[in-house]
Amino acid sequence: MKRKIVGYYFITYLLLAILLIFVLFPFAVMLSMSLKAPDEQFTSPPYLIPHRPNLENYFHVFGQGSMFARYFMNSLLVASGATFIVLGVAIFSSYGYARLLFPGRGFFLALILLSQLFPLAAIIVPLYRIMGATKLIDSYISLIIGYLTFSVPVGVWFLRGFFLSIPQELEEAAMIDGCSRFQAFIRIVVPLVRPGIGATAAYLFFITWQEFMFALTFITSESKRTLPVGIFDFVGQYETNWGNLMAASVLICIPVFVLFLFLQQQLVGGLTQGAVKG
Amino acid sequence: MKKERGGSIPPPTFVMKRKDVMKRNRKKEWIAGCFFILPSLVLLFVLVFYPLFLTFRYTLYDISLTSTRYLGWATYQRLFAHRMLPLIFRNSLVWTIVVVVFQFLLGLSSALLLNRSFPGRGLARGLVILPWVMPGVIAGMVWRLIYDPQLGLLNHYLRQLGIIAQPFTWLSHPKTALYAVIFSAIWKGFPFSTLMYLAGLQIVPQELYEAAEIDGAGGWMKFTNVTLPSMRPIITTTLLLTFIWTFNYFELVYVMTGGGPAEKSHIFPTYVYDLAFKRFRFGLASQFAVLDFLFLLVFSLLYIRTSFRREKSL
Known part of the structure; x- marks a missing residue:
């Protein structure tokens, strides 16, 4: 019985994880790019987690001339x-x-x-x-x-x-x-x-x-x-x-x-x- | 009404009174009804049906920024011989059918998943809706970034997995452009189906499951014999809604490919917009728009008729 419950949760959370990765990946991309400084934006190959996250882009968006x-x-x-x-x-x-x-x-x-x-x-x-x-x-x-x-x-x-x-x-x-x-x-x-x-x-x-x-x-x-x-x-x-x-x-x-x-x-x-x- | 011994009692007076009031109001009701709906009707006719009528009329003209020339029904001969028409029609159908089918499958399976009970369900439900809430233009730009051959993570991951050797230009290759946008459209729109099917799952009578269990039905049997039939009305409605919305969905294709490369990924709404506001061929744009409208009208009527008939025969 206990094993059955563990199995139920395992399958549920496994499927949920797959679904959420699919759903949230573009949000992660958006957030990641918004936190990258210019020198990090154009690195090859690209990576998801910024090494030095900062809010520079956000200040720019509200900055002068914007x-x-x-x-x-x-x-x-x-x-x-x-x-x-x-x-x-x-x-x-x-x-x-x-x-x-x-x-x-x-x-x-x-x-x-x-x-x-x-x-x-x-x-x-x-x-x-x-x-x-x-x-x-x-x-x-x-x-x-x-x-x-x-x-x-x-x-x-x-x-x-x-x-x-x-x-x-x-x-x-x-x-x-x-x-x-x-x-x-x-x-x-x-x-x-x-x-x-x-x-x-x-x-x-x-x-x-x-x-x-x-x-x-x-x-x-x-x-x-x-x-x-x-x-x-x-x-x-x-x-x-x-x-x-x-x-x-x-x-x-x-x-x-x-x-x-x-x-x-x-x-x-x-x-x-x-x-x-x- | 309770029956008492010894003679009949008159019905309670408030019932009569209420009926009288309602009857007296019948005529007032008509007038009130008109007043209540008048503002929205006026707006609807001035802003929607009158322009729509104009669009129908424009189809008979050759209209550019500077001149208007009456051509009559001959314009429709030119429309049906238009070199882009078969491609636009095919693209629109592929786009709509693939998106609707996958939104149905993904929506239904994610609804079943989110209907199970587990800690954190409320949060999971909230997160799954997010793509649908994201403004379309932004979704288009984010997916453009994901597909980008240099900066995009998709190519990077696919290369790491050994699926492709070189970065691929998904959005500017004529064979893949439309399908790349289709993938994003499925992502963007499926949460609506999830919401609908989650609501539908709540109204499946629980006794039916119990009865099926007593009859010895397993999980799959219960799904095909209880869940699906009970949800038929909501599935029918959701499929029609997503079909119409997807067929007319403008932003994603426009933002991600602009109909390109070489006009290979245009669907009806984007091509209409291009004809009207990039080439200023208002007449031709109106013809394509009318075709779009008529197709959806005929499709919806047929769809509603067949699905109603099926429900009656059940």
């Missing part, structure tokens, strides 16, 4: 702007889709799903031309508008799942006690679904924070660039500054990793509930 801090603020502004707008819109709509019976509900829900079917590359051309015609190109607004195209459907879908998980009896009781539908929604439902709203906000921030295609296309001036495009500053035509690039990458990962750390439970719930319930 736009990183600016890009960081731009990303923060655009991602949180889009997140707030989508939340404001999606809280109402997703409740409507989850609860209210109105004609065409199924049709409109299908439209939201349909909007996930085409690549963003398919609507970026007309959007680009519209932005050009309205002189919005190269502005934060254009980027936020671009982000709404994919984050509104995601936000509505996500939040709808959270609303569905709240028992309907609560609102009905409130409405029998004289609340209007809207009052019941604001006073009863929204407070209950607050964790879900937090998870949705985190997910929206996560997808807008790392968006690349719109950011690459709509923003032309350096001062308005966001991080995913900005890190290509370190990629030269002939030579890439891998140390700085990886240090910047670590810094870009940190906010989303922290978000996930704190909201993991709700986020996983939000991602999987629709599928689990069929």
Whole structure:
């Protein structure tokens, strides 16, 4: 019996080790390069563990002539702007889709799903031309508008799942006690679904924070660039500054990793509930 | 309702009241529903469906930065004769199918592993999600570094193991470029499948396992006869989602190979982007985009129909 337990743990941890090496190896590469001084970066053959780890690259990323801090603020502004707008819109709509019976509900829900079917590359051309015609190109607004195209459907879908998980009896009781539908929604439902709203906000921030295609296309001036495009500053035509690039990458990962750390439970719930319930 | 002796009792009054309230509200419900969903519908139509309609219209034109020329349906003849179309289509299919299949296998097996009970499970689950959380552009750059012929650790390790003699340029060889990106895409995306299947494993009824054990089923029998059938709905959904996302996944290919070498590793979204914003051939780009959309639409409809039918017959 004891032998069986030892065997069970041995196999479990062996498989786990293989899985984690596969999963974590690129992170190790990123971290290792970010801690290497220039003379260590180009040694042949390469090695994973830096001999003299130091933070030089990180200081460089924030140092003189570097736009990183600016890009960081731009990303923060655009991602949180889009997140707030989508939340404001999606809280109402997703409740409507989850609860209210109105004609065409199924049709409109299908439209939201349909909007996930085409690549963003398919609507970026007309959007680009519209932005050009309205002189919005190269502005934060254009980027936020671009982000709404994919984050509104995601936000509505996500939040709808959270609303569905709240028992309907609560609102009905409130409405029998004289609340209007809207009052019941604001006073009863929204407070209950607050964790879900937090998870949705985190997910929206996560997808807008790392968006690349719109950011690459709509923003032309350096001062308005966001991080995913900005890190290509370190990629030269002939030579890439891998140390700085990886240090910047670590810094870009940190906010989303922290978000996930704190909201993991709700986020996983939000991602999987629709599928689990069929 | 409890039956009492001696005559019928009226149903509790609150039930009637509640029904009345609900009925009275039916009409209000319609109006409220419209108000609740209106903002998102307006955004959806202005920002998504109107541009999509424009994309469809652009396919009939030859559009460059300076001129617009109407060509009509003849453009589609040119599209189907386009020299890149077979390659793009093949690449997209290979890319999507290989990535989806391996994400399924890896996702399911890692979910089974992480569903066992052992100390440190919570931490392991958290770590496995990380690739999926990493921004796509950064994942692309890190993998470029790993594959790099001089600085990359992959070549170094493979040489130490005696598998290759000379450093190999994985990302700039036409035979390997797409597959190298595919490998990274599997790494990047499989944690989503893991999450879905882990959630799916929680809803498999435990009684079924017990019943199977009484019938003398071993581990593999239990897996194929209890686990897989119970998880069928979630597997169906996850496969469709990953298929659509992978087919339209832009960043990894764009960052790692840019479609190269010699345009050999382009898939639909990267080629559309290249046509539009490197060569400014907006009309042709729209045609490729529409093809992408229509393919996914037809595929999804067929997929949903066949999987529903199978579920009904079960």
